[in-house]
Amino acid sequence: SSLIxxxxxxxxxxxxxxxxxxxxxxxxxxxxxxxxxxxxxxxDIEVLTEPVSKWRNVRGHNPLALMYQDPERWGLTLQTxxxxxxxxxxxxxxxxxxxxxxxxxxxxxxxxxxxxxRSGKMPEVDFAVLSEWFDWITTNVSIPVDxxxxxxxxxxxxxxxxxxxxxxEEKVIPLEYLQAIHELYEDWLVRRTSFPLPAPVLVIPxxxxxxxxxxxxxxxxxxILAAAK
Ligand code: DCP
Numbered sequence: 001s002s003l004i005x006x007x008x009x010x011x012x013x014x015x016x017x018x019x020x021x022x023x024x025x026x027x028x029x030x031x032x033x034x035x036x037x038x039x040x041x042x043x044d045i046e047v048l049t050e051p052v053s054k055w056r057n058v059r060g061h062n063p064l065a066l067m068y069q070d071p072e073r074w075g076l077t078l079q080t081x082x083x084x085x086x087x088x089x090x091x092x093x094x095x096x097x098x099x100x101x102x103x104x105x106x107x108x109x110x111x112x113x114x115x116x117x118r119s120g121k122m123p124e125v126d127f128a129v130l131s132e133w134f135d136w137i138t139t140n141v142s143i144p145v146d147x148x149x150x151x152x153x154x155x156x157x158x159x160x161x162x163x164x165x166x167x168x169e170e171k172v173i174p175l176e177y178l179q180a181i182h183e184l185y186e187d188w189l190v191r192r193t194s195f196p197l198p199a200p201v202l203v204i205p206x207x208x209x210x211x212x213x214x215x216x217x218x219x220x221x222x223x224i225l226a227a228a229k
Contacts, residue, residue, distance in 0.1 A: 026151030
């Protein structure tokens, strides 16, 4: 047993050393899922895709569809659940050295909740309650993050991709909505004028087609994995 404990002591720091967390951020249909799939195929990285299937079906209800139909009534409902599912992802344990996840509790709050509120679609009291929850969580729960990969797109590109992918709930999304989300992302991750940055940011232009994007991910692989060192 002394040999085992010696091995454990040697391995423990190595494990912590490589326990790296990366968030992939970007507008709706910016290609986050494709990016995550690419890295899960080509590197020893564990990927956590967004729990969007949960947002479309919680005990038989579809809060995502409800939010798009009537944001004033259902925005709080969806965003409360998004916040829970994100927290669940952030705190789940993993064996992998590097873990990449789609979006984060930060963009849920700084981008989507902020957008609902600023556009007048979320009552102030709903915004206040969500903000209290967010502040409590980020003060009392450790949310590890080493790097944010921002897939930067033109909102028109996202609009075109959205129309092609034809997710039922998203048929009502106008270009203006994607423009608003884009500006909030740029303020946060590029201009850095709105909210605190929890980690350094790597910007990857993401208007290209799938093949183009795979080349770009390849070019950036070293820089992304360097966050693990
Ligand atoms: N959504 C929301 N509020 C959040 C997070 C997401 O209203 N806090 C909505 C926006 C989309 C849907 O959920 O309609 C799915 O979100 P994503 O854009 O993150 O997922 P995609 O599948 O569109 O990402 P990509 O195409 O980049 O892979």
